[in-house]
Amino acid sequence: MRKLLPIVCFLGFFSIATLLNCYIVTNAQTSDYQKAYQDYISSLNLYRDSHFKYQTAKNEYLAYRTLNAETKAFEATREMLQKRDEGLQSYLRALRLRLEETTAITNYKENLSYLKLDSEIGWLSIHKDSIRGASSIEDLINISSQLEEKYPSLELLAYQTLGIIISARENSLRERVSTQTEKIAEKINQMKSEGENVEKLQRWMAEAKKKISTSSEKQTEAELKIKEIEVNDSSKLSSFNEAQMSYEQSNQYLKEAVSYLIEIVEEVKYGQ
Amino acid sequence: MVNKHLIGRILMFLLLFLVLIGGLLLVFEVKKKNPETTSAPSGEIPTPQTTQIGSESRWATDSAVLEIESNVKSISQDIDAVELKESKLLPPTLDMEVKF
Numbered sequence: 001m002r003k004l005l006p007i008v009c010f011l012g013f014f015s016i017a018t019l020l021n022c023y024i025v026t027n028a029q030t031s032d033y034q035k036a037y038q039d040y041i042s043s044l045n046l047y048r049d050s051h052f053k054y055q056t057a058k059n060e061y062l063a064y065r066t067l068n069a070e071t072k073a074f075e076a077t078r079e080m081l082q083k084r085d086e087g088l089q090s091y092l093r094a095l096r097l098r099l100e101e102t103t104a105i106t107n108y109k110e111n112l113s114y115l116k117l118d119s120e121i122g123w124l125s126i127h128k129d130s131i132r133g134a135s136s137i138e139d140l141i142n143i144s145s146q147l148e149e150k151y152p153s154l155e156l157l158a159y160q161t162l163g164i165i166i167s168a169r170e171n172s173l174r175e176r177v178s179t180q181t182e183k184i185a186e187k188i189n190q191m192k193s194e195g196e197n198v199e200k201l202q203r204w205m206a207e208a209k210k211k212i213s214t215s216s217e218k219q220t221e222a223e224l225k226i227k228e229i230e231v232n233d234s235s236k237l238s239s240f241n242e243a244q245m246s247y248e249q250s251n252q253y254l255k256e257a258v259s260y261l262i263e264i265v266e267e268v269k270y271g272q
Numbered sequence: 273m274v275n276k277h278l279i280g281r282i283l284m285f286l287l288l289f290l291v292l293i294g295g296l297l298l299v300f301e302v303k304k305k306n307p308e309t310t311s312a313p314s315g316e317i318p319t320p321q322t323t324q325i326g327s328e329s330r331w332a333t334d335s336a337v338l339e340i341e342s343n344v345k346s347i348s349q350d351i352d353a354v355e356l357k358e359s360k361l362l363p364p365t366l367d368m369e370v371k372f
Contacts, residue, residue: 037360044364051367058372077370084366091364098361137372144370151368158363169354176347183340191331237362247356258348265341269332 033097036090043090047083054080070137077140078131085128085147088154092121095161102165113161120154152231159240163226166247170219170254177212177257181205184264191268200271201264208260215253222246 057076061069096117099110127147134140185205192198225243229236331337 047366062372073372080367081370087364087366091361095361098358141370141372148368148370151366155363158361162358162361165358166356169356173347173351173354176343176350180340180344180347183336183343187331187334187336187340240362244357251351251354251356255348255351258344258351261344262341262348265337265344268337269329269341270327271329 031097031101033094033101036094036097040087040090040094043083043087047080047087050076050080050083074137074140077137077144078134081131081140081144081147082128085124085131088147089121089124089128091158092117092124092154095158096121099161099165102168109164113157113164116157117161120157123150152233152236155236156229156231156233159226159229159236162240163223163243166244167219167223170215170247170250173251174212174215174219174254177254177261180261181208181212181257184261184268187268201267204260204264204267208257208264211253211257211260215250215257218246218250218253222250 054073054076057069057073061073063069096114099113099117124147127143127150130143131140134143188198188201188205191201222243222245225239225246229239233239
C-alpha cells in the first residue's frame with residue numbers, strides 16, 4: 001500500500017490541476033466584449049437601484065420639506081447621477097468593444113468612431129467628477145442638465161456605431177459571396193472553353209449577381225436611413241428600426257444569392 | 273505503531289477519495305464542454321431537395337468545384353447566423369429629467 005502512495009498522490013494532484021486548468025481556460029475564453037457587456041448590465045442594475053432610492057427620497061423631501069429629508073434627497077440624487085454616468089460609460093465601452101471585435105470595418109470609419117466614443121467616455125468621466133463637488137440639490141440639477149443636453153448626441157453616436165457594426169458584417173458576407181461568385185464564373189468559362197453548353201448556368205449566374213447587387217442597394221438604403229437621423233430627432237429608435245428592416249432585406253437577398261449559387265454548383269456537378 | 277498504521281490508512285483513503293472526486297469533476301467538465309446533441313430532436317423538417325440529382329458530370333469531382341461548394345455552404349450558415357439586430361446594445365433608457 002505504501003508503495004502506491006506516490007502514484008495516488010500524483011493522480012490526485014494531476015486531477016485537481018487539470019480541473020483548475022479547465023476552469024482557467026474557460027474563463028479566459030470569455031471575450032473582452034462579453035466582459036464589458038456584463039459590466040454594463042451590472043452598472044445598469046446599480047443605476048436602477050439608486051434611481052428607486054432617489055425617487056423615494058425625492059418624494060419624502062417634497063412631502064415633508066425637512067432638513068433631514070433634504071439631506072437624504074441630496075445624497076440619493078448624487079448617488080443616482082453618479083450611477084447614471086457610470087452606466088452610460090460602461091454602455092459606451094461595451095459598444096466600443098463590439099465595434100473592435102467586428103471585422104472588416106474600414107480604418108477611417110473605425111478610427112473616427114473610436115475617437116468619438118473615447119471622447120464621450122472622457123466627457124462622462126469629467127462630468128461624474130463634477131457631481132462630487134456639488135453642495136446642494138440645485139447644483140445637482142444643474143450638473144444633471146448638462147448630461148440631459150448631451151444625451152441626444154450620445155444616442156445618435158450609439159445608433160451610428162451600431163449601423164457601422166451591422167454594415168461591416170454584411171459587407172464581409174457579401175465580399176465572401178462575391179469571391180465565390182467570381183470563382184464559379186471562372187469555372188463556367190472553363191467549361192465553355194471545353195465545349196460544354198453553359199447557357200443555363202450563365203443565366204442563373206446573372207440572377208445570382210442581380211441578388212447580390214440588390215442586397216448591396218438595400219444596405220445603402222439602411223445606411224442612408226441612419227445617416228438621416230438628426231441629433232434632436234425624437235424618433236431615433238423608429239428610424240433605426242426602419243434601417244434594421246432594410247439590413248434584413250439586404251441579408252435576405254444575400255441568402256437568395258447563396259441559395260442560387262448552391263443550385264448552380266449542383267447543376268455543374270450533376271446537370272452537365 | 274498501531275496509531276501510525278491507522279493514520280497511514282486514513283491518509284490513503286483520503287487521497288483515494290480526492291482522486292475519485294477529481295476524476296468525477298473532470299468527467300462532468302468534459303461532458304459540460306461537449307454536450308450531447310443527439311438526445312433532443314431539433315424538430316426541424318429537412319428541406320426537400322429541389323435539384324433533380326442525375327448522374328455525376330465530369331466536374332463533380334473537380335477540386336475547384338468541391339472547394340466552391342464547401343465555401344458556399346459555409347457562407348450560407350454564416351448568413352443564417354449573422355446578428356443584424358444588436359438589440360442588446362440599443363441605448364439604455366435612463367431618467368434624464370431630474371427635477372424637484
